[in-house]
Amino acid sequence: MKTLARDSKDMTEDKKLIVNDFSIHVATVNGSGSQSSNTVLLRSIFQMGIPVSGKNLFPSNIMGLPTWFTIRVNKDGYIARKKEVDILVAMNPQTAIEDVKELRPGTVCVSPIELNLDKIRDDVKHYQVPFGELASQATDNVKLKKLVTNIIYVGVVAELLEIDQAEIDRAIEAQFEGKQKAIDLNKKAAMIGREWAKENLKKADPYKVERLDLTKGKIIIDGNQAAAIGCMMAGVSAVTWYPITPSSSLCEYLIDYLHKYRVDKDGKNTFAVVQAEDELAAVGMAIGAGWAGARSMTSTSGPGISLMSEFCGFAYFTEIPVVIFDVQRVGPSTGLPTRTSQADLLSTYFLSHGDTKHVVLLPNSVGECYEFAMAAFDLAERLQQPVFVLTDLDIGMNNWMSDPFVYPEKPFDRGKVLNAEQLEKAGGFARYKDVDGDGIAYRTLPGTEHPKAGYFVRGSGHNENAAYSERPEDYVKLMDRLLKKLETAKQYVPQPVIEQNKDAKVGILAFGSTHWAIEETRDQLSREAKLPTSYCRVRSLPFTDGVQKFVEDHDHVYVVEQNRDGQMLDLLRLEMPQLATKLRSVKHYNGLPVDAESITTQILEQEKNV
């Protein structure tokens, strides 16, 4: 039997329609402009009120290598990555054969007709489209033909899935805002795709969208942009950075926002930015600025964190506030620079030589990227030490649906800073003396108009008066006070979010972007294996009491994380050794965002062996 597109087997025969619950996988070549088209597709579904998430799986390359974009449409609001592909749009000739071979039977495949993908598989539903011909109808410009091909597949998919054309048009307008020519061309090309599909393709698959009301008032944003907004609202005044994937866009967004919203009425900037020569300089500048009283930040990824190591130990020991973002990627070294990971947890917590432990915040969402960015500046100044915000490529660079961010009501916490008047009243101060018993001493800023304001910062041993000291008791006192500060930090850091299920003997503990798959995993476990679970989402280091109690309250706890060595598990064992036997490990570290099924499978496997 011939397996030409329009004649291929009707996959809907004995199946019901599948509405608002599928994933689309678009394979393209990077640098071909597909990102815009994919965003239009994503946004148009979002605008129809249907929960949706998009993940860009891209190579470390600017042009010419394969890239995939996955869109998950889910009426129940699950927005973690879904392993299975339901609809493949195979636009990349280089990978098309492999992409098609991997499909499950019954999957939908939209592809350029000349690829003859129906010859590879006849058990998937092919829709073969003459994209070249359609592109020629849209434009005579040879250069533009390649670009419009991408929006043509959006038109084809829109027709197949019944996405409203008005929503496609609106998404195009948003995507190409201010560029009328591009808007007109894209709208026209999308329509050409749609009209062609309407006339030539016979719908023979179960997938479609139907308008819902679940995204009203929501925003779509990536974590780097969210963190940038948080930094601006936190009043960041010194930004020093060095480009590195996947963190670069955080500072780029931030710089754009600052130039737009942080210029005073006289046109002067209330911020300063330096693109440094390397990460060592970037963090050195941020530390210098933090010492001198600015709210300073830098942003990087794993390799940059390694380079910042010496300076971070210095800032910890000399007690200087600074905020450092680590948008984690796969390492070590260059590793897979465009793939996601949670493997910097241990190296960041203990970053530097000597005895060091840092405060680390672990946002799980774009909303928390925004909130924790603000919290980080308050914490850094309150505690007078570096504060790290660990996100990852999945949160940082992918599109997430979110409630709009709430304007901060809480005023800045600038910590314990003495001004000239207070110094005069007190008759001076001892920079490293624990006056209040919380481990946090008082500081002054350079330029304070008082003869007793000055003090000397040194990475060498020092006493309460900041004078050089190698006396053993001075060193021990200082190190113990620094540890006390970490204890004090526990009352200021974001507390864990715990969902206690009274029927559950099994707990799940996770952090960061893993959260989204956990939500789905818990439903799968309860629905398919009748296994009720409780859930603890750790949101910061050091651990607060709630985390230990959670482990104590359960027979055993699965620690789920996206790294090879079970770094969170290691840390829990280290800090609560008496509970070590209760902890089990679930890991995912192939560079792709973790999906629920992978976690569920591993948990059920281990449950069998209880």
Next chain:
Amino acid sequence: MVETATPSPAPKAPATNKLNLTLADYKGSPSTLCDGCGHDAITSQIIKAFWELSIEPHQVAKLSGIGCSSKTPAYFLSRAHGFNSVHGRMPSVATGTHMANHKLITIGVSGDGDTASIGLGQFGHLIRRNIPMVYIVENNGVYGLTKGQFSATADVGSTLKDGTVNRQSAIDLCGLAIELGCGFVARSFAGDPKQLVALIKAALAHEGTAVLDVISPCVTFNNHEGSTKSYKHAKEMDRPLHELGFIPFYEQITVDYEPGTVQDVEMHDGSHLRLKKLGHDYDPTDRFAADRAIHQSHKDGTLLTGLLFHDKDLPSWTQLNNLVDQPLSRLSQEQLRPKKEVLDEIMKSLT
């Protein structure tokens, strides 16, 4: 009979500057360097320069990296905020400090190891950005704190105490600074206090990165026969380009010299560095002449000191960055946190 005590003469009050501060008010804690260290001689001239210019000590940020030289900020201006940072990275900390508070007068002290080896990158990029600060290199050709290894400024043929000969070419920090576009480049010698203090003052008046490479002999590890950075060698080979005098902006400029014998170099704040010619013509605003003179001195084995190069027109980082006048560190929450309408506008753009 009533004896009247002859009143003893009141002790002579120490001299004060325009702020009514004494020289002692500009000192720091006692030096812990070796007796006779060139660095201590430089520290004295730093103290003198700040005092004579009546600079408020609390307006100063003094920074350093790691090494013997980098210990010295503890020995001057105890009322200023000090920052002994990590090895070779003082320029980045100074940059950040300036970003947060551009009103501070920033002075950095480094050594030849701290600047010419581990810190060469940050030194270069500081100059490239033209961050306003005085950058003093206390240059002795060896690593003193780790007991006398060669540094990258050791001359070819110079020897260590044990006779080891350096065969690798020396990095000339002044030549490099000029190449990198520095607007104020000078060299001096710890044994010439008069020249040194004038150059420090001029550097303080320069709005941009001012590099001052000062030959500062290490009495313990590099003051022997065979060293080209010893007191004896430096004294013998010192070839001052000019005799220097510094006229602060608040003093009247007098003309009491033969025409053609003196060149006044104007600084950003209206001060002048007066260069009195010594035998030969030298124009410190001529980049090519400076470069040539430095190369010639290498060839001759001499130590060329004085103001090597000056460019008043080079815009500083601060001039290029459109900052509010108030230091960023002093801005209030109202100035730093945008209003709710801004967040609303951003949120709207994301729906």
